[in-house]
Amino acid sequence: MSKSSVFYDKFERHSHGEGLKGHATHYCPGCGHGLAHKFLAEAIDELGIQDRTVAISPVGCSVFLYYYFDVGNSQAAHGRAPVVALGHKFANPDSVVVSYQGDGDLASIGLAETVATAQLGAPITIIFINNAIYGMTGGQMAPTTLMGQPTATSPAGRNEYMGQPMKMAELIAGLDGPVYVERVALFDAKNRIKAKKAILKGLKNQVEGRGYSFIEVLAECPTHLKMTPEETEKWVKETMEPIFPLGVKKDLTVDPWFKRNPPSFSGEKLLALAGATSEHPERSCKGFPKHLAPHDISLKLAGSGGDGAQTAAMLIARAAINEGFDATHIPSYGPESRGGTSYADVHVAEEEVLNPGSPTPDILIAFNAPSLAKFGPTVKKGGTVIYDSSVVADAPSLDPSVKMVPVPFTGIATDLGKAVVKNIVALGALQAATGIFPKETLLTAIRVALKDKCALIPLNEEAFAWGIKSVESLAG
Amino acid sequence: MALKERPKPFLLPEYCKGCGRCLDACAKDCITLSDQINPLTGLIPVVMDLTNCNACGLCMDACPEPYGLRPAPEGVVEDFELEDPAKLFGVKPSDAPEPVDLPSEVMPLPTTEPLVIKGTYASALGALLAGCRHVYGYPITPSTEGAELMAKFLPKLDGTFIQAVSEVATVNMMYGTAGAGLPTMTFTSSPGFSLMLEGVSYMIGAELPGVFVDIMRGGPGLGNIAPEQSDIKLACHGLGHGNTQAITLAPSTPQEMLDLTMLAFELSFKYRNPVIILGDGYLGQMTGKVQLPKNLIKPGIPKWAVYGDAMHRKNVITSIFLTETDLEAHNVHLNEKYEAMEVETRAESFLCEDAEVLLIACNTPARMAKGCVQELRHQGIKAGLFRPITLWPFPIHELESAMATAQRIVVVEASAGQLEDEVRLALSKAGIRNYPEIESVRRMGGILPQQDEVMTQVLGHKEARV
Numbered sequence: 001m002s003k004s005s006v007f008y009d010k011f012e013r014h015s016h017g018e019g020l021k022g023h024a025t026h027y028c029p030g031c032g033h034g035l036a037h038k039f040l041a042e043a044i045d046e047l048g049i050q051d052r053t054v055a056i057s058p059v060g061c062s063v064f065l066y067y068y069f070d071v072g073n074s075q076a077a078h079g080r081a082p083v084v085a086l087g088h089k090f091a092n093p094d095s096v097v098v099s100y101q102g103d104g105d106l107a108s109i110g111l112a113e114t115v116a117t118a119q120l121g122a123p124i125t126i127i128f129i130n131n132a133i134y135g136m137t138g139g140q141m142a143p144t145t146l147m148g149q150p151t152a153t154s155p156a157g158r159n160e161y162m163g164q165p166m167k168m169a170e171l172i173a174g175l176d177g178p179v180y181v182e183r184v185a186l187f188d189a190k191n192r193i194k195a196k197k198a199i200l201k202g203l204k205n206q207v208e209g210r211g212y213s214f215i216e217v218l219a220e221c222p223t224h225l226k227m228t229p230e231e232t233e234k235w236v237k238e239t240m241e242p243i244f245p246l247g248v249k250k251d252l253t254v255d256p257w258f259k260r261n262p263p264s265f266s267g268e269k270l271l272a273l274a275g276a277t278s279e280h281p282e283r284s285c286k287g288f289p290k291h292l293a294p295h296d297i298s299l300k301l302a303g304s305g306g307d308g309a310q311t312a313a314m315l316i317a318r319a320a321i322n323e324g325f326d327a328t329h330i331p332s333y334g335p336e337s338r339g340g341t342s343y344a345d346v347h348v349a350e351e352e353v354l355n356p357g358s359p360t361p362d363i364l365i366a367f368n369a370p371s372l373a374k375f376g377p378t379v380k381k382g383g384t385v386i387y388d389s390s391v392v393a394d395a396p397s398l399d400p401s402v403k404m405v406p407v408p409f410t411g412i413a414t415d416l417g418k419a420v421v422k423n424i425v426a427l428g429a430l431q432a433a434t435g436i437f438p439k440e441t442l443l444t445a446i447r448v449a450l451k452d453k454c455a456l457i458p459l460n461e462e463a464f465a466w467g468i469k470s471v472e473s474l475a476g
Numbered sequence: 477m478a479l480k481e482r483p484k485p486f487l488l489p490e491y492c493k494g495c496g497r498c499l500d501a502c503a504k505d506c507i508t509l510s511d512q513i514n515p516l517t518g519l520i521p522v523v524m525d526l527t528n529c530n531a532c533g534l535c536m537d538a539c540p541e542p543y544g545l546r547p548a549p550e551g552v553v554e555d556f557e558l559e560d561p562a563k564l565f566g567v568k569p570s571d572a573p574e575p576v577d578l579p580s581e582v583m584p585l586p587t588t589e590p591l592v593i594k595g596t597y598a599s600a601l602g603a604l605l606a607g608c609r610h611v612y613g614y615p616i617t618p619s620t621e622g623a624e625l626m627a628k629f630l631p632k633l634d635g636t637f638i639q640a641v642s643e644v645a646t647v648n649m650m651y652g653t654a655g656a657g658l659p660t661m662t663f664t665s666s667p668g669f670s671l672m673l674e675g676v677s678y679m680i681g682a683e684l685p686g687v688f689v690d691i692m693r694g695g696p697g698l699g700n701i702a703p704e705q706s707d708i709k710l711a712c713h714g715l716g717h718g719n720t721q722a723i724t725l726a727p728s729t730p731q732e733m734l735d736l737t738m739l740a741f742e743l744s745f746k747y748r749n750p751v752i753i754l755g756d757g758y759l760g761q762m763t764g765k766v767q768l769p770k771n772l773i774k775p776g777i778p779k780w781a782v783y784g785d786a787m788h789r790k791n792v793i794t795s796i797f798l799t800e801t802d803l804e805a806h807n808v809h810l811n812e813k814y815e816a817m818e819v820e821t822r823a824e825s826f827l828c829e830d831a832e833v834l835l836i837a838c839n840t841p842a843r844m845a846k847g848c849v850q851e852l853r854h855q856g857i858k859a860g861l862f863r864p865i866t867l868w869p870f871p872i873h874e875l876e877s878a879m880a881t882a883q884r885i886v887v888v889e890a891s892a893g894q895l896e897d898e899v900r901l902a903l904s905k906a907g908i909r910n911y912p913e914i915e916s917v918r919r920m921g922g923i924l925p926q927q928d929e930v931m932t933q934v935l936g937h938k939e940a941r942v
Binding site for chain 2: 004007008009013015020023024025027028029030031032033034035037038041050051052053054056057063066068070071072073074075076077080083084085086087088089090091092094095096097112113115116120188189192193196222228229230233260261262263264265266267269270271273274275276277278279280281314317318321322326327328329330331353354355356357359360
């Protein structure tokens, strides 16, 4: 009844509060916004939530909501108010966030945000002012403009080529997310009381953590409907209301559910999630394997998706880093990684990997014939090619300085009963053929990687050993 | 029992717009429209004759103006004189308290062994270590793994990850959380970054912090998902409408993905402005050694925030300034901030002291270029690499010293000259006119310039395979 204390005592933000603007709204005579503002202010007052309230002002005539409401205010881009509201709500779950939007904002440009936020169902309160026309931009067609209604962009009246009016309350009520949806109006005392109650209820649902509420308010825009305030009230009642029937569209009895703990900033928890440990891994290397390259060894592992090239590459990189070297691994990715060619570039450097790509690798591990054919010729002079002799019948002839190491990755793995360990056989072969790291270095990396699947460790160790044996038998 | 007398309505005609909603609310016909224009407002206020008024209050309920029809203040007589509204309603605009900064806390982390993780994960960890517990995102290759990691970790830290309906929604969720004063970020890739730019402009206008990790991919349009340095222009000169700028960081290793993400949060709050991290598809996917920092941050709440509590009630987050002079003043303020950001330039100069051939590159191409520098040095050619780490503001002073002995400058990039344009603009703005002709090695479409291509450019012939 009296001026709610939720309104500023002086509207300093309205043209710096100069003259009458310090105590008058910017709304036209007969506009529905003033009443909706007043009901919202009274509800905030009644619930005692002024300090906790964050009002989101969208684009439209109510963009200046923050001139009037002595609450936290956040002004949003056109149509984005509901997601801005979510950003505030999740930042402070105790805040009470009201997204106050017009029809262009909510039902046109922001439709995706409106529907998605409603369906998300987090407790925020949407107040939707539907006056069937664009106010701020000057009387253009709104998504809620009635059929036949003339506007600046439907001068001869909205017709079937311009689509049908959006019935937002019904649309939102049809979603599973919201708990409370009602359409109210302002044109007479009885409906004003209902509107006030609906806004109060929509806020209360949020305060109690029950969920998302949506209150559509049929409002008057005499200026752009080109009528007197009185005629506009009559128009809303007689012309608009039949298309947008008033009433409760959805009202679920829901127990309070929205309770969020404050975020954790525990270092211990974060380190555990990241898998970081203070345990120093055992080192077995005596020095950088300079016999392969002076400071930086480049490897390429290539095969089909599922060959385990990426895992093997990762294990090499981890092994190197555990030894105090630098290492990088770049996988091929995207559609290629889903069943197609899968290749990985790995670098192991004494100090710092400069170029992580391996266009001319020192070592190639090829899991199939196409990979060998493609990358074999790129291997540096004096380099090493290790390939799966179970699947490559005829190896291409490469530069004579390149050492060719055929190892039946697949055959060995299949004999061990698990074809997937062929990449570990390959790692064993790599170790034996190049001496890149001591056996223990690679085995440690394998064991660490399997620390949550300990049962698989013996099988992998065996695969690794067979890779080594296979290379040794070639030498013998 | 004596009924407490209800107050009758009272109206200052200056605050009546004459909408007439009170007319039919009154059962006693006390209120009528008049034809007297109020000289102060130019509007026609209603006229009241309260002889029959029973103080039902319905007219006051019907009045849309906060200072319109109100209960008569005690002692006010009907034929009262117009008073200064400030005297009637008080001069204090609000009893909301003056907010103060609640500072962040720096908490020590135990020393750990280096992690072996990919670039996007490193960036995600950097964000968590910087105190970010609110991440919003929309899946897009090749950035999605960052969001996936957040979706996995954040619930365990009682944080928030929301997969938004679009990138447009993502950036506006960030706007909300940033408006509440908390650190927030997203992972995206080029087409998604384009969509976010509306919101970035609003964040800059409303002076909100936030970190955007853009793992750049091939464009334009849908392009492809392979690495390209396609968004340098967008980040440095195209952050939506208006006079917008944001510090733009270009990491080149997984370690830098972590370090620069942490730095991005710091700078973002320091300047109340978004910070952009441009990575490339390779870097996002690249696994490398990542050492965790010594500290993690527990964020506070800055005094300007709209947190939704008593302390911050008087604040408003907005980018609208209706009066032209106000908006100009705001732009002047923003530009002063952009100028202040110039102290944040960062660059790496690798073997530049005596470099005759100066390569300029950032992100993953900088690593190819670094490989080249080493190779060229082996061959007795004095080569060096200048790697801008901040693309905006451009580290022009660092470049000036790095190019002191340069006889050739070669810009190596995975774009059609977007980095070169930054170099040229920075040189021009700094008034540096005396420099060698700029050569370039450019690849596009998702292909990064390779070491041998750079070698060919520098040597003037294709190198024989070693």
